[in-house]
Amino acid sequence: MGKILDGKSLANLRAQKLKKEVEILKQDGINPLFCVINIGDDPASKVYVKTKKRRAQEMGIEQKIYQLPSTESEESVLNLIDKLNQDPSVHGIMVQMPTPEQINVNHLLERIDPEKDVDGLTPTNIGHLWQSDHFVEPATAIGIMKLLEHYKINVAGKNVAIIGRSNIVGKPLAALMLEKDASVSVLHSKTKSLSTYTRMADIIIVAAGQENLLTSEMVKKGAVVIDVGINRVEGHLVGDVDFKQVLSKARWITPVPGGVGPLTVELLMEQVVKLTRRAHGIK
Numbered sequence: 362m363g364k365i366l367d368g369k370s371l372a373n374l375r376a377q378k379l380k381k382e383v384e385i386l387k388q389d390g391i392n393p394l395f396c397v398i399n400i401g402d403d404p405a406s407k408v409y410v411k412t413k414k415r416r417a418q419e420m421g422i423e424q425k426i427y428q429l430p431s432t433e434s435e436e437s438v439l440n441l442i443d444k445l446n447q448d449p450s451v452h453g454i455m456v457q458m459p460t461p462e463q464i465n466v467n468h469l470l471e472r473i474d475p476e477k478d479v480d481g482l483t484p485t486n487i488g489h490l491w492q493s494d495h496f497v498e499p500a501t502a503i504g505i506m507k508l509l510e511h512y513k514i515n516v517a518g519k520n521v522a523i524i525g526r527s528n529i530v531g532k533p534l535a536a537l538m539l540e541k542d543a544s545v546s547v548l549h550s551k552t553k554s555l556s557t558y559t560r561m562a563d564i565i566i567v568a569a570g571q572e573n574l575l576t577s578e579m580v581k582k583g584a585v586v587i588d589v590g591i592n593r594v595e596g597h598l599v600g601d602v603d604f605k606q607v608l609s610k611a612r613w614i615t616p617v618p619g620g621v622g623p624l625t626v627e628l629l630m631e632q633v634v635k636l637t638r639r640a641h642g643i644k
């Protein structure tokens with residue numbers, strides 16, 4: 362029987378420390394300010410934005426939400442980003458994904474000042490990530506690394522299988538795993554035999570957005586399984602892993618909810634504070 366990697370508890374533990382850091386900054390007259398741009402009315406995005414807002418409030422971080430209509434032009438979002446880049450009271454900017462189809466998200470990311478890039482997704486910061494010289498990292502990917510570290514799960518020399526090649530999870534996680542000396546396979550919808558890779562893997566990360574994608578036959582006994590999936594099924598949340606079955610085969614597994622999700626939000630808050638300190642030349 363596997364054990365639970367409790368992302369929610371780790372997020373709360375880290376939040377206690379972060380809250381104190383924010384208090385100290387505020388005593389020095391520095392108020393961390395985080396701006397979220399949400400374009401359109403994707404219901405999942407609205408939930409995430411609200412979750413972040415609540416978390417920011419708990420931390421004493423100010424968050425401004427720019428809710429734009431689904432018809433907003435790319436040009437006008439670029440103008441908003443320029444304005445936030447130039448505003449010295451703004452420490453962090455993020456664009457909630459996905460964006461509507463008239464908008465090329467890469468154009469938006471290119472425009473964000475890398476020093477205000479809370480998500481670590483600007484081309485500059487992705488370059489830094491692959492050069493192993495980074496100061497902000499995509500939140501989900503770094504959250505997973507912190508979770509493994511907290512439970513003393515070493516990745517060096519391990520076979521790591523990542524299912525999903527997104528710019529926000531799969532690719533940056535591959536960079537972070539390589540940096541820690543893992544042997545990484547990045548798998549995706551065109552991979553011929555997923556289980557060939559996953560059965561060899563000591564650590565499996567599933568970030569594909571497909572319910573029950575990872576079943577117990579695909580998992581080596583004693584493996585570590587990290588579920589990044591968020592699927593709403595009949596009003597409740599499930600991940601990409603057949604949790605019940607895989608729990609009995611794995612040594613460690615993350616639940617959904619209460620696994621990677623809360624850590625993603627916590628790491629975003631930490632990056633806001635990190636960028637705030639950096640902007641003010643602290644440490």
Ligand SMILES: Nc1nc(=O)c2c([nH]1)NC[C@@H]1CN(c3ccc(C(=O)N[C@@H](CCC(=O)O)C(=O)O)cc3)C=[N+]21
Nearest residue numbers: 408409412456457458459480618619620622623625626
């Ligand atoms: N630019 C950008 N950066 C992101 O980091 C980003 C994004 N776009 N677009 C969407 C994804 C998804 N994401 C989540 C955040 C919180 C939970 C979370 O808090 N999940 C809770 C449950 C929340 C609920 O009940 O709905 C949990 O798993 O326990 C999940 C997923 C951030 N994302």
